[in-house]
Amino acid sequence: MKQYLKIDEWSIIEESFDPQTQEISESVFSIGNGYMGGRANFEEQYSGNSLQGSYMAGVYYPDKTRVGWWKNGYPEYFAKVLNSTNWIGINIDIDGTALDLAKCTVTEFQRVLNMKEGTLSRSFTATLADGKEVKVESVRLVSMVRQEIGAIRYSIQPLNFAGTITITPYLDGDVKNKDSNYDEKFWNEVEKKGLPDGGYLTLKTKKLDFHVTSAMAFDIFKGDELLSIEAESVEQDKYVASVITLPVQSGDQIVLYKYVANVTSRNHGLGQLIDAATTALQSAKEAGFATLLTEQSDAWRDKWKESDIVIEGDVSAQQAIRFNIFQLNQTYNGEDDRLNIGPKGFTGEKYGGSTYWDTEAYCVPFYLSTADSTIARNLLIYRYKHLEKAKENARKLGFTKGALYPMVTMNGEECHNEWEITFEEIHRNGAIAYAVYNYVNYTGDKAYLGQYGLEVLVEISRFWEERVHLVPHKDKYVMLGVTGPNEYENNVNNNWYTNRMASWTLEYTLEALAYLQENEASRYAELADKLELLESETEKWAEIIAKMYYPADEERGIFLQQDGFLDKDLMLVKDIPQENLPLNQKWSWDRILRSCFIKQADVLQGLYFLGDRYDLETKKRNFDFYEPLTVHESSLSPCIHAILACELGYMEKAYEMYLRTSRLDLDNYNNDTEDGCHSTSMAGTWMSIVHGFGGFRVQDGRVVLKPSNPGHWKSYAFKIMFRGSRLKVNVTDTEVTVTNETEVPASITIYDQEYTVNGLSSITAQGSSITV
Numbered sequence: 001m002k003q004y005l006k007i008d009e010w011s012i013i014e015e016s017f018d019p020q021t022q023e024i025s026e027s028v029f030s031i032g033n034g035y036m037g038g039r040a041n042f043e044e045q046y047s048g049n050s051l052q053g054s055y056m057a058g059v060y061y062p063d064k065t066r067v068g069w070w071k072n073g074y075p076e077y078f079a080k081v082l083n084s085t086n087w088i089g090i091n092i093d094i095d096g097t098a099l100d101l102a103k104c105t106v107t108e109f110q111r112v113l114n115m116k117e118g119t120l121s122r123s124f125t126a127t128l129a130d131g132k133e134v135k136v137e138s139v140r141l142v143s144m145v146r147q148e149i150g151a152i153r154y155s156i157q158p159l160n161f162a163g164t165i166t167i168t169p170y171l172d173g174d175v176k177n178k179d180s181n182y183d184e185k186f187w188n189e190v191e192k193k194g195l196p197d198g199g200y201l202t203l204k205t206k207k208l209d210f211h212v213t214s215a216m217a218f219d220i221f222k223g224d225e226l227l228s229i230e231a232e233s234v235e236q237d238k239y240v241a242s243v244i245t246l247p248v249q250s251g252d253q254i255v256l257y258k259y260v261a262n263v264t265s266r267n268h269g270l271g272q273l274i275d276a277a278t279t280a281l282q283s284a285k286e287a288g289f290a291t292l293l294t295e296q297s298d299a300w301r302d303k304w305k306e307s308d309i310v311i312e313g314d315v316s317a318q319q320a321i322r323f324n325i326f327q328l329n330q331t332y333n334g335e336d337d338r339l340n341i342g343p344k345g346f347t348g349e350k351y352g353g354s355t356y357w358d359t360e361a362y363c364v365p366f367y368l369s370t371a372d373s374t375i376a377r378n379l380l381i382y383r384y385k386h387l388e389k390a391k392e393n394a395r396k397l398g399f400t401k402g403a404l405y406p407m408v409t410m411n412g413e414e415c416h417n418e419w420e421i422t423f424e425e426i427h428r429n430g431a432i433a434y435a436v437y438n439y440v441n442y443t444g445d446k447a448y449l450g451q452y453g454l455e456v457l458v459e460i461s462r463f464w465e466e467r468v469h470l471v472p473h474k475d476k477y478v479m480l481g482v483t484g485p486n487e488y489e490n491n492v493n494n495n496w497y498t499n500r501m502a503s504w505t506l507e508y509t510l511e512a513l514a515y516l517q518e519n520e521a522s523r524y525a526e527l528a529d530k531l532e533l534l535e536s537e538t539e540k541w542a543e544i545i546a547k548m549y550y551p552a553d554e555e556r557g558i559f560l561q562q563d564g565f566l567d568k569d570l571m572l573v574k575d576i577p578q579e580n581l582p583l584n585q586k587w588s589w590d591r592i593l594r595s596c597f598i599k600q601a602d603v604l605q606g607l608y609f610l611g612d613r614y615d616l617e618t619k620k621r622n623f624d625f626y627e628p629l630t631v632h633e634s635s636l637s638p639c640i641h642a643i644l645a646c647e648l649g650y651m652e653k654a655y656e657m658y659l660r661t662s663r664l665d666l667d668n669y670n671n672d673t674e675d676g677c678h679s680t681s682m683a684g685t686w687m688s689i690v691h692g693f694g695g696f697r698v699q700d701g702r703v704v705l706k707p708s709n710p711g712h713w714k715s716y717a718f719k720i721m722f723r724g725s726r727l728k729v730n731v732t733d734t735e736v737t738v739t740n741e742t743e744v745p746a747s748i749t750i751y752d753q754e755y756t757v758n759g760l761s762s763i764t765a766q767g768s769s770i771t772v
Contacts, residue, residue: 003667009318010116012666017101017109017124019048023674026051028323028665029113030347030677031120031140034333035147036084036262037346039676040111040120043090043138043154048102051178051674055346056084057339058266059210060354060410061186073397078417079410080179080352081342082186085201085214086172087260088140090154093166097128099136099156104128108135115326116304117297118144125159133159142330143292144299148261148277149284151292155255162249169258170234170241171214173203177349191274192240194233198281199240200274211265215277217285220244221255259285266338303329306719306726307370309689313714320662321689324682328366331679334375340382341680348676354408354415355382357428358680360435361605362636366683369690369720373443380439383432384452386412387459394463397423402463403456405432420490424483426467429460430501434609437508442698444723449512450523457509458531464502465540468548476549484561486602487634488583488592492562494551497606500559503548504610506541513538557621559603568596572628582633582670598630600637608640611647612699620648627653635664639684643692646708654692655710661685690718694729698722703748705738707731709767722746727757737764 004021005028006013014025029040038054062077092099104126111122123137135157143149156165176185190202190211198217204210220227231242246254261281268276284292307325311318331345340355341363359379367376383390383405389412390403396414397404406414407421407428416422436453440446449457468477479502484495513533516524527533551560560566576597580586583597601608604626607619623644632638642657660669662685665677690696693716695706703722709715709731717730724744730737736750743759750765757763 012113014111017106027347031142032330032346033142033144044092044099054084075415079415083175083177089170091168095163118300132161145295148280150260152258157253166245168243171201173238189238194235194240213273213277214262215281216260219257257289310717314712324685334378337378337381344676345679350675357431360431363683364435366686368442403459427498433505450520461509477544478549484602486598488599495562496559500606558625600634601640635678635681639688642688646692658688705750734767
């Protein structure tokens with residue numbers, strides 16, 4: 001772990017240039033708008049280590065897998081979001097020498113991610129090998145208002161010479177993914193045209209026929225004077241550029257404004273792409289960079305109004321939570337129900353950018369509380385639209401009925417290429433069922449069950465019914481050969497979490513059926529007919545619920561992660577030599593699988609999801625046993641431990657886990673931020689404050705709060721959007737104040753005392769400590 005970024009409430013700031021941290025910074029300083037985004041690569045040429053990345057949401061490629069064997073049911077491909085046209089490029093030549101920070105002496109370097117206003121800026125002074133010095137300043141944005149527009153203000157100033165500067169803004173589609181098989185490239189050129197003031201480039205994927213058109217235009221100034229210059233147009237394979245050569249004197253400031261529109265065939269017809277790109281581009285250029293900046297600032301002001309968390313007295317914690325919220329808001333906006341949330345967002349290409357169970361388990365709660373309920377609803381509808389594919393996935397594995405949602409997907413098909421995940425990490429079905437419950441419980445939108453939710457629940461329940469089997473001599477249903485959330489264990493029998501979530505899904509499905517039968521009888525009849533639902537099925541589900549086997553250790557009073565877990569050598573994480581960490585980068589997989597060490601919350605994940613089913617003593621015994629065995633080498637782990645630690649009153653542990661999840665990428669805890677930020681775990685960071693320190697739950701249609709305040713903070717405040725009201729919750733050591741920022745009254749419970757917060761009013765409750 002290396003902390004090299006300046007601590008600041010509203011910005012991420014890098015104050016010197018270090019090639020060793022360049023790829024980490026490219027991840028951390030990434031920007032996007034839910035439609036497109038990219039890493040913080042330099043505009044000018046850079047020959048040092050770099051992962052160039054520009055991404056268009058929903059544009060992907062079914063890459064062939066790298067495995068050297070094949071098994072029945074195995075995915076045919078690994079889907080990946082493609083590195084797309086490099087639209088930010090602006091090459092600089094000074095008297096024939098390329099400006100390249102890997103070959104210059106760089107001073108006064110600063111890179112700033114302004115999270116309040118949504119911009120990336122950079123400034124530096126570079127001394128070339130021949131002694132010439134230039135000062136460069138750039139500001140970049142990806143518009144939150146005009147989703148297809150990106151813009152850059154790039155200025156260069158000679159400091160100690162007169163000469164010639166050549167500026168070359170370009171579009172480069174000759175790109176590849178770092179993780180491509182055999183360095184394969186995925187794009188073919190369709191059309192291009194270089195123009196005196198810009199140009200356009202259209203590419204298509206070699207498979208699936210996604211088309212992307214990028215169009216650029218520019219203005220160039222010397223000081224305040226708009227220059228009228230005939231640029232030289234350049235066309236090469238998958239590349240267009242405009243070359244501008246200017247004589248300059250020492251002290252001259254040359255400013256290039258580059259505007260780019262990126263449009264895809266997902267949103268436009270193939271014959272409309274160029275017109276769509278040029279229309280959007282012309283509108284942005286006519287508006288001008290200053291207007292785009294104002295629009296961006298205003299849009300982010302509205303985002304922060306809904307989702308900001310304020311921490312007083314701990315700037316490191318404050319910066320971290322805002323960074324996580326910022327990345328979430330620029331990764332997904334919910335406007336397109338064909339899209340979902342990739343584990344790296346627009347910050348990198350690892351994991352292919354596909355959808356995991358992370359969305360349902362971690363991201364849905366964030367969007368439920370910080371945006372209109374239609375946003376979270378669209379995340380669920382995404383899965384509903386993939387139901388037929390999920391049923392096909394189950395058939396591929398030999399099941400005669402039911403649906404198995406994929407571990408990794410773009411279009412509903414499984415595309416993960418590790419057998420222990422593809423075949424065995426079936427607990428993802430439980431997370432998807434839980435998301436249906438979570439949405440309905442939070443919003444009160446029970447109509448969703450009849451419209452979409454019940455079909456998903458029934459097909460998942462059918463899968464669980466076939467996946468378990470009865471052991472006659474035990475008279476218990478068991479589930480063999482699975483991988484739980486702890487991926488440092490594969491092919492285990494009776495993973496407690498998987499068994500428990502399977503049983504819970506059956507329970508909730510029966511509840512949903514009963515609700516519809518009583519309250520929407522005609523819709524129930526339609527669905528029962530469509531699903532060919534049999535009474536014998538629901539009777540079997542009830543039997544499985546009653547007879548499900550849950551491994552446990554009665555002496556310790558804990559649930560066992562799986563059968564035989566106590567046969568392991570129960571060494572504690574604190575006793576692992578520091579040079580052996582992280583295990584996944586230092587130990588063989590064989591050694592990891594035989595160890596007792598836990599990658600992420602497993603049993604504890606279940607105690608979080610089903611927290612209302614278990615008392616504090618049960619949670620305490622399991623937490624005290626499992627947390628010391630957990631290495632937290634999954635980004636999804638610290639947040640769940642922070643939430644449970646808050647509930648148990650373990651405030652130092654909660655704060656430790658909060659810092660680990662919130663600063664995971666800023667401080668590169670797991671030594672992997674260069675691959676991209678952990679976007680989905682950022683929602684877990686939000687949960688660690690709101691669900692953890694805030695003690696926020698929804699019970700019986702009411703907001704329930706049991707806040708606790710870590711000693712490191714003077715106060716903290718967060719917002720909850722709940723059934724038409726927006727509540728601001730402010731917590732100090734002595735009191736909790738809830739302010740209703742809307743006119744819709746809200747029923748809430750604070751420390752077991754019931755209140756009504758009327759529109760545009762506040763209530764205050766006295767603080768309380770938690771004891772176990």
